[in-house]
Amino acid sequence: MKSLKPFLIAAGAVLISTSAHAMDGDPVAGEEVFRTCSTCHNVEEERNKVGPHLINVIGRTPGTVEGFRYSRAMTEFGEGGAVWDEETIAQYLADPRGFVRGNRMAFVGLKSEEEIANVIAYLAQFSETAEEGEAAEGEAATE
Numbered sequence: 001m002k003s004l005k006p007f008l009i010a011a012g013a014v015l016i017s018t019s020a021h022a023m024d025g026d027p028v029a030g031e032e033v034f035r036t037c038s039t040c041h042n043v044e045e046e047r048n049k050v051g052p053h054l055i056n057v058i059g060r061t062p063g064t065v066e067g068f069r070y071s072r073a074m075t076e077f078g079e080g081g082a083v084w085d086e087e088t089i090a091q092y093l094a095d096p097r098g099f100v101r102g103n104r105m106a107f108v109g110l111k112s113e114e115e116i117a118n119v120i121a122y123l124a125q126f127s128e129t130a131e132e133g134e135a136a137e138g139e140a141a142t143e
């Protein structure tokens with residue numbers, strides 16, 4: 001019995017961390033928030049607007065969408081080994097200018113943590129690499 005204990009603790013930790021993720025944001029509310037992004041970002045087709053499309057943005061190396069002319073700052077951010085995940089996107093959206101100094105996204109940022117979590121949950125639906133299970137739904141239909 002004694003030897004089972006570390007295993008149970010580890011299993012518990014996994015459970016806690018996955019459920020914390022699932023609770024992160026509400027993708028339906030996030031769709032509303034995304035309206036402020038959609039003037040500049042596509043998430044339904046791989047077409048760039050003022051900003052790069054955001055399909056599969058979760059797991060993406062910053063500054064790597066083909067055919068989009070990024071700022072030097074964004075390209076260098078990616079070359080430095082950064083990856084867009086829930087955490088880095090949240091930090092970027094809270095303070096776009098401060099988080100990637102010199103980048104070109106002309107957006108003041110989102111004030112509320114809830115809005116940030118929700119919009120990331122929405123983006124996750126269009127990212128195959130997102131941790132949320134149902135993420136790739138839309139993808140299968142279009143490819």
Ligand code: HEC
Pocket residue numbers: 033034036037038039040041050051052057060061062063064065069070071072073074075084089093102103104105106107110119
């Ligand atoms: C006024 C236009 C504009 C708005 C509004 C805007 N963005 Fe951007 N976004 C950009 C541009 C331009 C870039 C590229 C920046 C660069 O190259 O320095 C960018 C880059 C990004 C990136 C990095 C993508 C990559 O391929 O590295 C993410 C993630 C992102 N935006 C998310 C959002 C989200 C989410 C919102 C809404 C909450 C938003 N943006 C609102 C213009 C905008």
